[in-house]
Amino acid sequence: KQEVTQIPAALSVPEGENLVLNCSFTDSAIYNLQWFRQDPGKGLTSLLLIQSSQREQTSGRLNASLDKSSGRSTLYIAASQPGDSATYLCAAPSQAGTALIFGKGTTLSVSS
Amino acid sequence: ETGVTQSPTHLIKTRGQQVTLRCSSQSGHNTVSWYQQALGQGPQFIFQYYREEENGRGNFPPRFSGLQFPNYSSELNVNALELDDSALYLCASSLARTPETQYFGPGTRLLVL
Numbered sequence: 001k002q003e004v005t006q007i008p009a010a011l012s013v014p015e016g017e018n019l020v021l022n023c024s025f026t027d028s029a030i031y032n033l034q035w036f037r038q039d040p041g042k043g044l045t046s047l048l049l050i051q052s053s054q055r056e057q058t059s060g061r062l063n064a065s066l067d068k069s070s071g072r073s074t075l076y077i078a079a080s081q082p083g084d085s086a087t088y089l090c091a092a093p094s095q096a097g098t099a100l101i102f103g104k105g106t107t108l109s110v111s112s
Numbered sequence: 113e114t115g116v117t118q119s120p121t122h123l124i125k126t127r128g129q130q131v132t133l134r135c136s137s138q139s140g141h142n143t144v145s146w147y148q149q150a151l152g153q154g155p156q157f158i159f160q161y162y163r164e165e166e167n168g169r170g171n172f173p174p175r176f177s178g179l180q181f182p183n184y185s186s187e188l189n190v191n192a193l194e195l196d197d198s199a200l201y202l203c204a205s206s207l208a209r210t211p212e213t214q215y216f217g218p219g220t221r222l223l224v225l
Contacts, residue, residue: 004154032212043114043202044155044216054150089154093211098168099145100211 002027002092006103013080014111021075021106023090028068034065034100035075036089044089048075080110116205116217124223130191133220137184137205143167144186145214146178149200154215161186162209198224 013019025033031052035040036044048064050057050073056065063076073090087107091100115138125131137144143162147155157170161180175191184205190197200221204214 034212041219041221043116043218044204046216049212069132091154091211092113094157096168098160098209098211099157100147100155100214101157104152104154 001028002008002101004090004092004101004103006088006090006106009104009109010109012109012111015022015080015082016101017080017110018078019080019108021077021088021090023073023103024074024076025071025073025092025101027092027095028071029095030068030092032093033064033066033073034091035062035073036091038087038105040087046090066095077108080108082110082112084108085110114204114215114217116215117200118217118220121218122219122221122223124225125193126225127193127197129193129224130189131193131222132223133188133190133201135203135205135217136185136189137176137186137203138215141183141184141189141205141207141215142146143206145204145206145211146186146188147204148172148197149197149202149219155202158188160209167209168206193224195224198222204225207210 009037061078087105145160148157149155159169180186206213
């Protein structure tokens with residue numbers, strides 16, 4: 001059964017800092033991993049989808065990596081801005097392949 | 113904007129009541145999934161419907177049920193509401209049954225008193 005864990009649970013940084021969010025998963029036989037952003041009380045916005053054949057995926061200031069052998073993924077945010085303040089969730093497909101299994105998320109606060 | 117809409121946005125019910133939440137998928141999306149997100153937790157998979165048939169179910173009791181209609185809309189029904197059912201309910205639609213292609217709606221916030 002796939003389990004996804006995210007650390008830290010919360011993170012506060014000053015504007016301009018580079019930061020790394022961590023995600024670990026128990027079943028390394030995943031075929032992709034996805035990072036989402038969630039603003040308070042809102043739905044999920046997909047940020048990056050990394051296929052198992054890729055090691056990294058980039059979108060603007062965001063870079064996500066995937067290491068299946070160690071069961072880990074990281075989301076790197078460069079030059080953080082107050083607008084980056086949100087909860088970031090990682091998700092892996094379930095073993096049955098029909099659902100996403102989510103971590104509890106990392107709540108990021110960027111102060112100006 | 114994902115093209116997925118949900119109604120209502122907020123809802124207050126009392127314990128023991130029944131509730132129906134609605135989702136309108138993107139046009140042409142034949143798969144819809146529902147997730148429950150309690151405060152401070154990640155979303156948890158409730159079930160998935162593909163072409164109007166249940167295609168997978170998470171660890172939720174039978175009082176959670178669903179329907180999918182030919183016009184790409186769907187419903188989540190919860191009977192005998194409990195306090196722990198208070199959560200954000202998210203629907204996600206996709207063209208295929210693979211979860212990485214899902215587009216999420218804004219959610220319905222349910223409060224059970």
